[in-house]
Each structure stands twice: as C-alpha cells, then as structure tokens.
Amino acid sequence: SQTIHQWPATLVQPVGSPLSLECTVEGTSNPNLYWYRQAAGRGLQLLFYSIGIGQISSEVPQNLSASRPQDRQFILSSKKLLLSDSGFYLCAWSVTSGEQFFGPGTRLTVL
Amino acid sequence: DAKTTQPPSMDCAEGRAANLPCNHSTISGNEYVYWYRQIHSQGPQYIIHGLKNNETNEMASLIITEDRKSSTLILPHATLRDTAVYYCIVRGRSYNTDKLIFGTGTRLQVFP
Numbered sequence: 001s002q003t004i005h006q007w008p009a010t011l012v013q014p015v016g017s018p019l020s021l022e023c024t025v026e027g028t029s030n031p032n033l034y035w036y037r038q039a040a041g042r043g044l045q046l047l048f049y050s051i052g053i054g055q056i057s058s059e060v061p062q063n064l065s066a067s068r069p070q071d072r073q074f075i076l077s078s079k080k081l082l083l084s085d086s087g088f089y090l091c092a093w094s095v096t097s098g099e100q101f102f103g104p105g106t107r108l109t110v111l
Numbered sequence: 112d113a114k115t116t117q118p119p120s121m122d123c124a125e126g127r128a129a130n131l132p133c134n135h136s137t138i139s140g141n142e143y144v145y146w147y148r149q150i151h152s153q154g155p156q157y158i159i160h161g162l163k164n165n166e167t168n169e170m171a172s173l174i175i176t177e178d179r180k181s182s183t184l185i186l187p188h189a190t191l192r193d194t195a196v197y198y199c200i201v202r203g204r205s206y207n208t209d210k211l212i213f214g215t216g217t218r219l220q221v222f223p
Contacts, residue, residue, distance in 0.1 A: 036213075043198075044155065044213035059210075090154045099145075100211055102154030 002027035006091050006103040013110055019064075019078040021106050023091030026072065031093040033074040034100065035066055038088040050074060086110045115199045120218040123193075129186040131217050133199030136180040143202045144175060145211065146184045148195040155198065155213075158184065189221045 003026045013019060025031055035047040046059045048066035056066050063082050067075045074091055091103040116134040123129040135144065145160040159166055159173045161182070166173045172185040186193055198216040 034210075043215045044149075046210060046212070049210060088152075092154070099157045099160070100147075100155075101157070105152075105154050107152075 002093075002101065004091060004093055004101060004103040006089075006106050008106060009104065010107045011109070013081050013108065015083055015110055016080045019076070019081050019085070019108070021076040021089055021091075021108075023074040023076075023103055024072055025074075025093045028072070028093065028095065030071060031095055033068060034092040034094070035074065035076050036090040036092065036102075038090065040087070044090065048076070081110045083110050115201055115214055117197075117199050117214065117217045119215065120220070122220050122222060123186075123189045125191060125221055125223050126188055129189040129193065129219055129221070131184040131186075131197050131199075131219065132181065133183070134181045135199070135201050138179050138201050144173065144179075144182050145200040145202050146171070146173065147198045147200065147211075147213075148193075149198070149216070150192075150195045158197075160202075189219075191221050191223065193219065194221045195219060 005024045007022055033050045036044045037047055038044045048056055048058055050056050050068045053068055053071055063085060064076060064078050086109050089106045089108060092100040094100045143160050143162050146158040147155040148158055149155045158170050159168055161173045161175050163175060163179060173182060175182045196216040196218050198213050200211050
C-alpha cells in the first residue's frame with residue numbers, strides 16, 4: 001500500500017532563516033507530487049506541483065521553491081523565511097486517476 | 112476551472128443524514144465534481160467524485176443534478192467523527208496533472 005511521509009511535523013523558525021521541508025512517498029512509482037499551504041483559518045493554496053524528477057511548476061509567485069531530486073521525494077525550501085510563510089504545509093501525491101492523497105502536514109510558525 | 116459555492120457552515124445531529132450542497136454553475140462538460148474533507152489539523156481526505164451519474168461508496172453518496180450545475184454530498188448517518196470542513200471541487204486538468212483548487216468549504220458540525 002502507498003504511504004506518504006512529511007517531516008518535521010512542527011517547526012518554529014525565526015524570520016530570515018532558511019527552510020527545508022521534506023515529503024516522501026512509498027509504494028508507487030512516478031507519482032504527481034504537490035505542495036499546498038493553508039494559512040490559519042483559510043483554505044488550501046496550491047504552491048507547486050511536479051509530474052516528474054526535476055520538473056516543477058509554480059502556481060503562485062512567492063518566497064518559496066520546490067525541488068524533486070528523486071522520483072518519490074519532494075522538497076520545499078526557502079532561503080529566508082517571512083512572517084507570512086507561517087502556515088500548515090501539506091504534501092500530496094496522485095496518479096492519473098485524479099484522487100490526491102495527502103500527508104500529515106507540517107505546521108510552520110515563523111517568529 | 113469552474114468555481115464552486117458552498118455554505119460556510121452547517122450543523123447535523125448525530126445519526127441523521129447530512130446533506131451538503133454545492134453550486135458549480137460554470138462547470139464544463141468534461142469536468143468532474145470531487146469532494147474532500149479535512150478534519151482539524153489533518154490533511155484532506157478524498158471522499159467521492161462523479162461526472163454526471165449519482166455515485167455511492169462506503170463513505171457517502173453524491174447526487175449531481177441533471178444540468179450538472181449543482182451537487183449534494185450525503186453522509187447517510189453522520190457521526191461525531193464526521194465533523195470536518197468539506198470541500199467541493201471541480202477538477203481542472205492540466206498536462207498530466209490533476210490540480211485541485213480548494214475553496215473555503217463547508218464546516219460541518221455534528222452534535223450529539
């Protein structure tokens with residue numbers, strides 16, 4: 001069966017510090033991968049998606065970047081965090097059937 | 112991608128059916144209606160999807176009107192664990208991806 005992992009579960013970082021969030025998927029090959037962010041009390045916003053290794057599409061301009069160094073690994077990064085980067089970050093995967101499967105999320109607080 | 116409109120909140124008594132409406136009047140002929148839910152502090156969970164026919168699975172039923180401009184998600188016997196935010200999404204397609212555009216959803220509160 002397929003599983004998706006995200007870490008860390010929670011993170012508190014100072015403004016201006018770097019960020020690296022990791023997502024890995026097990027039990028499937030060549031999945032589509034997604035990063036979403038949910039600000040407090042808001043809906044989910046799609047940040048990035050990837051259809052293959054090294055192929056990243058950005059949905060909104062922002063202070064973040066994404067990379068996919070391996071087929072089942074998706075990384076979200078920032079060189080300098082802003083206060084507005086705080087939120088709940090969710091990774092998801094799908095195959096062509098259309099259903100997306102979400103990870104447990106990382107709650108990021110930028111102080 | 113078609114836009115969806117949902118009521119911000121609903122209440123339902125435990126054991127009763129919860130009927131969650133969604134309007135998607137600009138839906139295109141090849142767009143599916145998807146429903147997800149998000150329990151507090153967790154990632155969204157897929158519930159069901161449909162194109163034009165009504166659908167049922169172990170979690171819920173999806174009723175789509177004949178003109179496809181609206182749909183209703185039915186939880187036949189709501190439990191306290193069904194308290195969550197429910198998202199109705201019309202799925203847009205892009206090259207080999209299935210991008211989901213989440214709105215603000217309906218916050219369903221199931222009470223004892």
